[in-house]
Amino acid sequence: MVLQEQYLGGTEEALRGYFEEAEKYQPSVILIDEIDSLVPNRNNDDTTEVDSRVVATLAMLLDGLTGSVVVIGATNRINNIDTNLRRRGRFDKEVAIPVPDADARFDILSRQFKDMSDAHELSNEQIKAIAGKTHGYVGSDLDSLLDESIMKCVNRRLEGDLESKVTDADVEESLTDIVPSAMKELVLEVPKVSWDDIGGQEDVKEQLKEMVELPITAAESFRRLGISAPKGLLLYGPPGCSKTLTAKALASESGLNFLAIKGPEIFNKYVGESEKTIREIFHKARMSAPSIIFIDEIDAIATNRDDDGSGHVSKQVLNTMLNEMDGVEELKGVVIIGATNRPDVIDPALLRPGRLDTRVYVSPPDKEARYQIFEKNTKNYNLQDKESFLKKLSDMTDGFSGSECVFLCRKAGVNAVKEERDCKIVKEEHFLEAFKGIQKNITPEMLEYYRDFESKYAVTV
Secondary structure, three states, X not given: OOOOOOOOOHXXXXXXXXXXXXXXXXXXXXXXXXXXXXXXXXXXXXXOHHHHHHHHHHHHHHHOOOOOEEEEEEOOOXXXXXXXXXXXXXXXXXXXXXXXXXXXXXXXXXXXXXXXXXXXXXXXXXXXXHHHHOOOOOHHHHHHHHHHHHHHHHHHHHOOOOOOOEOHHHHHHHHHHOOOHHHOOOOEEOOOOOHHHOOOOHHHHXXXXXXXXXXXXXXXXXXXXXXXXXXXXXXXXXXXXXXXHHHHHHHHHHOXXXXXXXXXXXXXXXXXXXXXXXXXXXXXXXXXXXXXXXEEOHHHOOEOOOOOOOOHXXXXXXXXXXXXXXXOOOOOOEXXXXXXXXHHHEOHHHHXXXXXXXXXXXXXXXXXXXXXXXXXXXXXXXXXXXXXXXXXXXXXXXXXXXXXXXXXXXHHHHHHHHHOOOOOOOOHHHHHHHHHOOOOOOOHHXXXXXXXXXXXXXXXX
């Protein structure tokens, strides 16, 4: 039904007309699709007087229903519906239709490929692997995925390969073109970062693999033994030491969906909007599980509530996040990762068991890690006596963060180009010149600060 009329009072009149027709021809069903756009939550600042009248009209019509008439509303934004309509006697029965899990996706894909059995080359195992990679995909997304794959096959046929069929490679390539419906309306990153992109930090990598990848790859064993997968972890350490890169690599290597937000960006000038953003993020993560919620600079939204500087909005945001982590709706298949340079200002409630109870210190790169960083970032520099020079450079940069090592390489490259526009080689003197302009940000006092925190909250992995 189309309900939103242009003239004043038209929507209310249309609603009354539909209800009269339904009562006249009962038993009947009234289906209101996208009901959130018709009756938005009046607690939001952007609602109008017209919205209030429509909400009141629909509430009155629901209260006055008699006989065999059922009213069904459909929405993908349930928190945007006015709470007055979600009371007993109105829309009091709520049925969640979740995103298909891996088994359901396999069933959908199997049926789709069965209908075109003569036009594809995929085995059952390959279809099952695709089902495992399509977290957050609903049926229409899987249809789109198949359409994209078929188009790749059609293009080959147009180019002369008349015997071409849809292949596993076609589907793999098409995966990058389809954004899962469950992930729309929020920033979704598909990190293309591997563990090899991070120099050193082997202990950190192993800890994260054990915490996040193991419950996925050994899910049956976890269920059999009754082991709960960890819910969250806190990455802390000096600035520029690959905390964000580490979280991205974890998501990429484990095949999880990745929702990335920055703590300071959560805050909104409108009352209640910050808390609404938190609820939406957790809802999307549940819908697209298995997934990672990565909150960079988490200290901005999780400041200790006992501190004088913690404002009312900050406390409300933190309370909302704690409710989402502990709430009635289980966080199944969702891992929360927070990253911070200031772990001591985080509210202790967030660090309790069942929340961010695993704390991982991401330290500055050691000599071996710095060598790996330099090796990766100078692969096109044609350095003379490369191994010897990079060892020397690793010795010179004791106490540098990973980002400072990367900046040193970039600056040396710029120096080489400034000297000779068509340069093919970056020389040692270019690095030495760049080295003079870099000031270390990590101080002994800073490292002592992290040691103190580590002694207070022992790492649990």
